[in-house]
Amino acid sequence: MLNLPPRISSRLNSSQFANLHTFLVAARHLSFARAAQELCLTASAVSHRINRLETALAIKLFKRMTRQVSLTDEGERIFEILQGAMGELSEALEHSSQADIAGPIALYVRPSVAQCWLVPRLADFVERYPLVSLDLRVGNDNVDFRTRNIDLALYYANGEFPGLTSMRLMQERLAPVCSPEYAQRHRLQEDPYNLRHCITLHDSLAWDHAAFDAEWTLWAEQHQMLTALPKRTLTFDRCDLSVTAAMNHAGIAIGREQLVQKHVQSSELVLPFGGFSQCGHYDYYLVHPPQNTVPKRLQVFMNWLRECAQHTAL
Template sequence: MTASGPRPPKLGGTHLANLHTFLVAARHLSFTRAADELCLTASAVSHRMARLEDELKLKLFHRLARKVELTDDGERIFQAMQLTMDTLSEAVQERAHAQLQGQLCLYARPSIAQCWLVPRLGDFMARYPGIQLDVRVGNEPVDYRTRRIDLALCYSNGEHPGLRSRRLMPERIAPVCSPDYARAHDLTGQPARLSHCTVLHDVAAWDNIAFDTEWRLWLQAAGQNLELPERFMTFDRSDLSTLAAINQAGVAMGREQLVRKRVQDGELVLPFGGFQGVMNYGYYLVHPAHEAMPKRLQVLIDWLIEQADN
């Protein structure tokens, strides 16, 4: 006869209510913030979690001095519940005639949102009027657990541990400035004359970088053994850096997808030649893993890929 441990409990109504509390607490990693969302006290949330752990015979949280963290069992159950909620949400949104309905939150870096994404959104809304798209922008790292973001459009090298990542389009970079600035500083074909210029930096190009990383990657890719000048100006958006360059504030690092039209229109020039690819950096679509991809999210991803191919 094989020995066996205690039989796992069957889930009932009380368990489901406490599991919902667990889902909120696990998403916030805070009993206090979970209590605010659920209109409970932090003590009540803590008691519910203790009772749930006792009933399930599982430890779900590590309770630290000022925060809580999920145990391995807690993380496993949280991921399973997230998938379940995705499935339920999709079922609620389904219609007998298979129309696409519901909300989607798309998060993007400000520069790609302004220069590339937003001008195209009219086409998406014309095709999918039943989808309510909530577009958010920012430079901070995306926290899918607390912010309810369905999809992020990121400028990165595609490395997003624990998430699904797909390259939407490549990116190449090159210094750009106004034609008048290039003439005034005799820059055309002479990168060494950067030492007489003000260099404009996007300090938030992607997560956790030095303020001059994008410029240094270009120097390496272009084979330029130069020191960057001491005169510089910093921005937290590439489009603002580019706008400053148009208005003769200095030389910015231009991203091809964002500045191509301004170069074609003559607002900007490439004083040191064409764009350079930098490793795998480009624009990526990033989202949590889904056992079954919600249809409205899939059509958004497909639409973005179509736009990138045009």
């Protein structure tokens, strides 16, 4: 329910609801021009609607600058109330039976997690919930939920997400991996310090603000192997690409157990220095904006992800 304070709700009438919707879109984009594109209006029409709403409510909703706008404190408060009300309305309109759970879910995922862990499992979700439409988007940046219309993100991170709701989905462990031929050629299982003659393969964007060699450094520090790290490197912006390079004898990569274990089991990759180990505090997290009521379609999807994670628990 839209629980506006009495002094605000008393100033609302039926003509203002279109203006409230315009404000909601403009506040999400923090741009009258982008709001106009979404609403099929002109930027001037968006500005006029916001002005009429501000006049009716006697509240300044936006700070207007030369080329951008930002929300005032009151505007931020009204935006949060409206977002919550829209979420509750969407939930109320959904059918109660699980068989009728329907609607879109926009999911943002790191590319390697999507490629190696999530996408191979999606057939099961599609079969269980045929009326849910999943919009999968990938990238290496932390997504702006307000401007990108994302419902849920799946991150490889340290669990710090200020202002957002998060839940650890599954743990991750690391170990160097390479092809059997590469390990034999460099005699890595005979002497771990032969690593210094190798080429290390790096995911240079392992997590937000990570150094290009962050995962190798974590592993080497834990195993007292920093002095053995070679200077020759190849870097990629995805973990799965570095692992693919390792499978094709280009060097030795840091493998994440959740993403490479099938290749180890098939002997496409070997662990020349022993098994996987917990390095640092980087795991997989489900992240979304705070909501009073999580839509049922999102609840069942998150429950399904947890079920998948339990089946692959370390």
